[in-house]
Amino acid sequence: MLVRYFAAACSAAGVEEERHxxxxxxxxxxxxxxxxxxxxxxxxxxxxxxxxIIARSSFLRNEVAVRDLGLGLGREDVIDVLPPFAGG
Known part of the structure; x- marks a missing residue:
C-alpha cells in the first residue's frame, strides 16, 4: 500500500510517501x-x-473519501492522509 502524506502530516511523518x-x-x-x-x-x-495529526485527518483511498476506518484495503491501494487545513 502506498501512503501519501500532505501538509502537516508530511512534516510530522518526515516523508512525503511510504510503502507498507x-x-x-x-x-x-x-x-x-x-x-x-x-x-x-x-x-x-x-x-x-x-x-x-492522524486523529484529526481525513483519508482518501484511491482518490475517494473514506470515513469507515474498518474498510478493508487492497495491497495496491493508495491512501492519502489529509490533515485539517484552511484556505481557499
Missing part, C-alpha cells in the same frame, strides 16, 4: 496502527506529533 507491505483486507484502522508504529525522527518545531 500488508495483506489484502487489512483495515484502514490497522494501517494507521502500522503507520504510527514506525520509528520516526522528531517533527520540526511547532509540528504536532503524527498521532495527533
Amino acid at each position: 507491505e500488508l495483506a489484502d483486507g487489512v483495515t484502514l484502522n490497522e494501517l494507521l496502527t502500522v503507520i504510527l508504529a514506525v520509528d520516526r525522527p522528531e517533527p520540526p518545531a511547532g509540528t504536532p506529533p503524527l498521532a495527533g
Whole structure:
C-alpha cells in the first residue's frame, strides 16, 4: 500500500510517501496502527506529533473519501492522509 502524506502530516511523518507491505483486507484502522508504529525522527518545531495529526485527518483511498476506518484495503491501494487545513 502506498501512503501519501500532505501538509502537516508530511512534516510530522518526515516523508512525503511510504510503502507498507500488508495483506489484502487489512483495515484502514490497522494501517494507521502500522503507520504510527514506525520509528520516526522528531517533527520540526511547532509540528504536532503524527498521532495527533492522524486523529484529526481525513483519508482518501484511491482518490475517494473514506470515513469507515474498518474498510478493508487492497495491497495496491493508495491512501492519502489529509490533515485539517484552511484556505481557499
